[in-house]
Amino acid sequence: MDKTILIELSYIVSAVLFIYGIKMLGSVDTARRGNRISALGMFIAVVATLLVQGMQYQYIVAGVIVGGTIGTVAALRIQMTSMPEFVALFNGTGGLASLLVGWANYQARMDGWSEGVPEEELISVVAIFLAVLIGGVTFTGSLIACGKLAEIPWHIESRLKKSETGLVALLLKAVRWPVKLTLDSKPVMYKGQQIVNSVLFALVLVCGAAFVYDPAGMYLPFLLSLVLALVLGVLFTIPIGGADMPVIISLLNSYSGLAACAAGFVISNTVLIVSGSLVGASGIILTKIMCKAMNRSLANVLFSGFGSTTTKTAKSVQGEAKPITAEDAYYVLEAASSVVFVPGYGMAMAQAQHAVRELGDLLQENGAEVKYAVHPVAGRMPGHMNVLLAEANVPYEQLVEMDDINPIMETVDVAIVIGANDVVNPAAREDEGSPIYGMPIINVDYAKTVFVLKRSMRAGFAGVDNPLFVAENTRMLFGDAKRSVEALVSGFKS
């Protein structure tokens, strides 16, 4: 059989395996097998490509060994709590790869275009520009998202306080300003931001048009659009705040797929187009789900830092929070026959997931029915809390979604809120002036008793007051979430 046909057939096989793999990722029982099937699809695609006529293998082997080692070591070493930043980082490398594929093809083919581009290759030229543009935005956007998620500015600040003298401190001081400027987990906004972004975007399009018109002669506009794409990735991501990260990660995920898709059009390769668009579509759907879970439009997330669109003023919260000691909380829990945990990003920060599971198990031994209710945007990426609880060996049958827990919330004896704030804020339901009004929440305030584990009375990410904390049935258990939970655990053990 002709080798080209064999290669094309292998691509079809791997596309089928990707589709099948994604389908199986949709259910817990088959998900792991699904991921492996999709990996097999990737393997087949790579092997088939190696059979292409006229290949030299030394650079390929070197590249695969270097990249494969980095990827493997990173994947096996990372902590589950750092998952969001690593997914962002891996995503960025995919975007960069697509950019480079576009650029390499331009370098290889531009001599042939010096007499004008033949009609049948015009699509490649347009696709090269798109691969560079989308790939570039994905790359730097993901890097910024990764830095924001890893809270790098905060780490620098805390290092600075400890080592105030010496070379290290000098270095830290030197990088503090640019890092803070781009990587702060709060939105970074400045006047005329959208005008700057629009002007730069228009400039990219102009460069792109020039490039498509005469690719061989327009090398500088090409490089300029490459640089601008990288700059735009940064500028698009810095106004996004920490709480909006689930949206932006999903969106960047979608971009990386579309960049691969563009690379597919560059080399007229169907497997790239199919898998790239699958990823693009999946990212868009996740983005939509995340936006819906926050009751905001994508445009609102992308272009305005949180809360800047509301004109009405929120009601200020009246009343006093009622603190409770771990010992008293233990007595209440001992008598409870149904308990729901509502985790948020604070649980990840305190690394409290194992202690929480231990408490859950003890409650169950004590005869209570235990569930874990997870809000779709709890944490910093879609499904973040589920991964952490799974890491702590919480069986997935105990994990329930918002829509399933809300109808039965009134029958729950104790709802324990751990490091969550905005996703349980009743103001979203009741106070039309609140910036988060309309966002679906987990109605913990309907439970008979609510324990809120919290460091202090600080407002949440959104900076919105939370009437839950002063509600009649709420008791505040102040302190580090992990220690508080451990105190409850030791109550059950003694």
Add this chain to the structure above:
Amino acid sequence: MQLDLLYLLFTFVLAIFLGFELISKVPSQLHTPLMSGANAISGITIVGALIAAGNVENPAIATFLGFVAVVCASINVTGGYLVTDRMLAMFKSKSGKK
């Protein structure tokens, strides 16, 4: 050529629809693994990278860019799949089976 382009676009549009169909049914507790699994699939751009790095007729600069692309795409592919596998290994049901 017209037909070729149309055929590629046709593939593109169908795949987008297929993607929408497949993903809308995924429960929210699997969103993280789904995302990182999809992320690994976007590393398919490695195919383009391999061709760019391996084509003997390519000028040196294209080969070099291709080489860097192979490195990046390999990170994306191996890292993405392994991390997803690690995460999914943790999702256990009460009976202990996966």
